[in-house]
Amino acid sequence: MKDKLIHMRDKLNDISRRNRSIRMLKLYNKWSFDLTELDGLADEVVSKSIVEKVIKQSKSAIVLLKPSVNDEKSMVVSRKLTDLNRNMKGIEEETGVHDFYLGFPFLSGTLADGTFFQAPLFLYPVRLEKNHVNLQKWVLNLDEGGPQINRTLFLAFKKLNSFTFTEDFFEKASEVAKSYDYKAWLTFLKEREMKVNFIPCGLSKLKEYKKEDIPEVANLTLLENAVIGNFPQGSSSLVKDYDALIELSEESTLGLAGELVAPDDHVRIEDEDIEEEFNRENLDILNLLEADGSPEILKEDRSNFTIQILSVILFVMHKGNMAA
Numbered sequence: 663m664k665d666k667l668i669h670m671r672d673k674l675n676d677i678s679r680r681n682r683s684i685r686m687l688k689l690y691n692k693w694s695f696d697l698t699e700l701d702g703l704a705d706e707v708v709s710k711s712i713v714e715k716v717i718k719q720s721k722s723a724i725v726l727l728k729p730s731v732n733d734e735k736s737m738v739v740s741r742k743l744t745d746l747n748r749n750m751k752g753i754e755e756e757t758g759v760h761d762f763y764l765g766f767p768f769l770s771g772t773l774a775d776g777t778f779f780q781a782p783l784f785l786y787p788v789r790l791e792k793n794h795v796n797l798q799k800w801v802l803n804l805d806e807g808g809p810q811i812n813r814t815l816f817l818a819f820k821k822l823n824s825f826t827f828t829e830d831f832f833e834k835a836s837e838v839a840k841s842y843d844y845k846a847w848l849t850f851l852k853e854r855e856m857k858v859n860f861i862p863c864g865l866s867k868l869k870e871y872k873k874e875d876i877p878e879v880a881n882l883t884l885l886e887n888a889v890i891g892n893f894p895q896g897s898s899s900l901v902k903d904y905d906a907l908i909e910l911s912e913e914s915t916l917g918l919a920g921e922l923v924a925p926d927d928h929v930r931i932e933d934e935d936i937e938e939e940f941n942r943e944n945l946d947i948l949n950l951l952e953a954d955g956s957p958e959i960l961k962e963d964r965s966n967f968t969i970q971i972l973s974v975i976l977f978v979m980h981k982g983n984m985a986a
Contacts, residue, residue: 676814676894677814677817677818677821679777679779681814681894682694682781682891682892682893682894683781683782683812683814683815683893683894683895684779684781684814684815684818685777685778685779685780685781686765686768686780686781686782686868686889687778687780687870687871687876688870688871689868689870689889691742691745691746692745692746692748692749693746693749693891693892694746694889694890694891694892695742695743695746695889695890695891696867696868696887696888696889697709697712697713697726697764697865697888697889697890698865698866698867698888699739699742699867700712700726700727700739701865702735703727703733703735703736703739707864707865709865709888710864710865712724712726712802712888713764713766713842713865713888714842716764716766716786716788716802716804717766717786717809717839717840717841717842718842719804719808719809719840720804721804723791723793723801723802723803724801724802724803725799725800725801726743726790726799726800726801726802727739727740727743727799727800728798728799728800729798729799729800740800743790743800746790746890746891747790747791747792749892750762750790750892753892760789760805761892761893761894761895762787762788762789762790762805762890762891762892762893763782763785763786763787763788763890763891763893764785764786764788764802764888764889764890765781765782765784765785765812765887765888765889765890765891765893766782766783766784766786766887766888766889767782767783767784767844767847767884767885767886767887767888768780768781768782768783768868768884768885768886768887768889769781769782769783769815769858769882769883769884769885770880770882770883770885771880771881771882771883772877772878772879772880773818773819773822773823774822774823774824775822776878776879777822778871778876778877778878778880779815779818780868780869780871780885781812781815781893782812782815782889782893783811783812783815783847783884784809784810784811784812784835784839785809785810785811785812785893785895786804786809786839787804787805787806787807787808787809787810788802788803788804788805788890789802789803789804789805790802790890791803802890808836808840809836809839809840810832810835810836810839811832811835811836811839812893812895813832813895814893814894814895816832825854825855825856827854831854834850835850838850844860844862844884847884848860848884856882857882858882858883858884859881859882859883859884860883860884862886863886864886865886865887865888866885866886866887867887868885868887868889869885
């Protein structure tokens with residue numbers, strides 16, 4: 663059942679080139695902020711220190727900026743952070759979704775269909791907040807959930823490049839992401855037959871592209887970029903509810919939801935006649951759909967039908983949680 667729930671959750675992911683989790687070619691204030699912009703405001707490079715603290719999961723607030731009215735550059739940066747924070751709060755209030763992370767490091771290259779991508783390898787959940795204690799300052803606080811690999815990007819690899827990634831891969835990646843170790847990251851990818859080029863040169867600003875400058879062909883390359891912002895890991899607020907069901911599925915059968923996801927696990931011997939009649943009726947319904955009648959398409963239709971019904975249940979759960 664767990665595998666089926668994971669499959670359904672992953673179908674909510676938007677793996678189109680519009681998704682910033684796959685293709686970040688330009689930085690917009692309301693969606694992202696490059697941490698290297700902070701380096702120009704201090705005598706030392708602060709971006710690397712911030713990244714290290716996030717990776718090491720610092721329990722105290724991580725200071726980004728202490729704006730001063732006497733320093734115009736710091737006020738410009740503060741306004742950028744204000745735009746970003748305001749947009750993220752608005753999205754969370756409207757949808758309940760907070761897809762805000764430190765993306766680091768980045769991967770770039772071209773997918774099998776020729777699409778150029780530039781996106782984070784790992785995502786670290788954080789919250790951007792303005793601390794009003796004493797002097798105002800912008801800080802990052804760790805958010806719930808631990809480091810993770812950019813699942814949306816790797817689902818694109820899976821679909822377009824025919825790679826196979828098991829749940830064990832994603833779980834191990836979460837552990838690898840907890841250490842600031844380029845060699846370990848490159849080895850991890852190489853073991854999955856992903857040869858990645860890497861030339862260490864220190865943190866640098868993310869390269870932005872105009873349409874005419876986008877490479878037609880590019881090798882898989884690891885980039886030392888660090889960006890905080892919105893990196894969607896699902897196109898629906900139901901993703902977190904699926905995560906909750908996945909966790910619960912390890913301890914229970916999930917009742918009605920479980921029957922929809924894995925009906926074979928809930929059929930009792932005395933219910934065989936009822937189940938046969940139920941399947942026959944549903945087959946009649948599916949035969950009315952515009953399909954060629956092949957087992958593969960009928961199977962996909964049933965899967966989509968189950969996802970739609972389960973999504974309704976999750977939607978009701980989600981609204982109930984928000985009301986509470």
